[in-house]
Amino acid sequence: MRDVAVIGVGMTNFGKFLDTPIKELGRMATWDAIKDAGVSPKDIEIAYVGNACLGVITGQAMVLGQIILKEVGIRGIPITNVENACASGSSAFREAWMAVASGMYDVALAVGAEKLYAGDTRLSTKALAAGTEIEYEANLGLTMPGHWALRAKRFMEKYGTTREQLAKVSVKNHKNGCSNPRSQYKKECTIEEVLNSRMIADPLTMLSCNPLGDGAAAAVLASKEAAAKCTTNPVWVAASALTSGSYDLDREISRNQLEEVAGRQAFEMAGIGPEDLNLAEVHDCFTIAEFMRVEGLGLVPEGEYGNWMDEGWSEIGGKLAVNPSGGLLAKGHPVGATGVAQVAEVVWHLRGEAGKRQVPGAKVGLAHCSGGGVASDTPACCVHILKK
């Protein structure tokens, strides 16, 4: 297996862009990544494009990659459209990594794009529910907020985690989002505001949930030789892991078996441990999700993230900056785009280009996305570790 570098990244602002077609969002992100890489569209040899919700929302399915990429003049090459619920963008990135690591291609493109908000939140909810096996979850009313509320209750019971500790995730991530020009939300909030915002599914309030939004992100990956022609500042893919199956086979819903396996595989592949990480972009679709994922991935010992929140250890400048971008809670979560946007964020930090939210001296970062059905055992979890 060959070394693979990320040589360029791009990302649109995340937000609600009712008047911007998804192909324009995809075009902007792709073009930014190509310019950032210092390559031409003609240099791209293979491309993978992740999307999750477009088919259900608009009826446009199957060929989104072709639709986006012709906008930047990329045609002729293999283009493959990838879906894996909230890990769609990460899965596209992983396929692009495999294409280069295998030695088959020298320069690959990964794009994630989503237009989740179509003026009707019920339609967005229907589309998001399609990430589960709908007959066992969505059709029975178990949408994502309901599911995570159940898990939160069990987690709080088991570890003594308080509502205030959960709320601190949102406070931290909204604070980080204020320093990210591409973030959907750039407004700080207090613990009280999180707790007092509208109840969605107890204990999760409105400010405990990620927003609906649109956006796109892209990354150009290259072999060592191809990277050397374009950049003196490559970021290396140290590990890529994708797991499926069950969140938790023994039905202890406070655990994340999926993350435990993916985290173990990724750190083994990278030859490092969690203590070597400077930042982690973790799939904080809800406040409780950041808790469960950082512990599931082994970034924080079991049951200790409440204490981390109290001590501020996951803030920028703390032991391990978690979601310095603002995460899904503040930066937003256009589903198919998120995995690639996380990679872009890690790359900017490792290059020292993250501006006001820069994690000082960042050398190693992790990007994690998880999605899919829980009660129906149909999830996907994707972890990448990047290093200077």
Next chain:
Amino acid sequence: MRDVAVIGVGMTNFGKFLDTPIKELGRMATWDAIKDAGVSPKDIEIAYVGNACLGVITGQAMVLGQIILKEVGIRGIPITNVENACASGSSAFREAWMAVASGMYDVALAVGAEKLYAGDTRLSTKALAAGTEIEYEANLGLTMPGHWALRAKRFMEKYGTTREQLAKVSVKNHKNGCSNPRSQYKKECTIEEVLNSRMIADPLTMLSCNPLGDGAAAAVLASKEAAAKCTTNPVWVAASALTSGSYDLDREISRNQLEEVAGRQAFEMAGIGPEDLNLAEVHDCFTIAEFMRVEGLGLVPEGEYGNWMDEGWSEIGGKLAVNPSGGLLAKGHPVGATGVAQVAEVVWHLRGEAGKRQVPGAKVGLAHCSGGGVASDTPACCVHILKK
């Protein structure tokens, strides 16, 4: 790049199965392939699952692979869902091939599954139209039959092809379908019946078009070493090519630039020529499509397939058996399943297991799928060459 063998294939009957869920179709095909390979579900290290229409038809998207594979106890491994219009199944097969050829995985699974018929043909038509960029094609009324009718008219004008010659494709493929126990149609038809069936889009009549239907197919791929443990009768993947972009950049709609490039790439990779093929499963979504694809791929010289039809050269026992399975016209076209089903058909012939439709002494076969938008330049074309 390592040699990759197909060590097991499976396929459901194709047809209209209103009472059978897609996960059951997928389960049957997957289980058949696993049994055929002589492996256990635990031996599968990575899986790719192709589907095209389910999200638009039912609202179930994103995680079909996870939904199908848990039915045979496959979980934990990387599962990635793939879409590429009519080439969705082929693209899943290609990704599985790449995973093994790269050396990253030893045993991979490719599945294609589709439930295209939901009791309402308008819904199926809407879903199929999503393979184009809908705002430029489907929403303007240019559905697939209309598009292929336009191309047929131009082709007939340019090469003097007659309606009778086009009809002979359907006659041949329906005859072949009668010998295929898994075929949706098992009823011969005459030239007159093809010409006199209901007009859909002049010159394409009902019997010139592939039917709506459901089905699934699966293939297990393995490295040379892994294959040696399971089978003494492996079939090798000699070439894999995937192209995108434009059917024809100079807008001569009688040509297939996409097929020309993919065919050239595949034969170059396999180190053989079209004259070495014994059979070809070609994407005959309409009678004219078989004409354009066999010529586009270089299997038959430009403008000569009409003569081939008159001479019976593409029948089983002729120069090159084209669509011995019955093709899309008779065997059926559950979109996401088709590419993998073509591979299964070629494998059965190369193993000498194709029963009454066996191509005598078959040693090399080709499988071709093409789909996506034409006017909107969003197609995908995938070609595989398999050999004993």
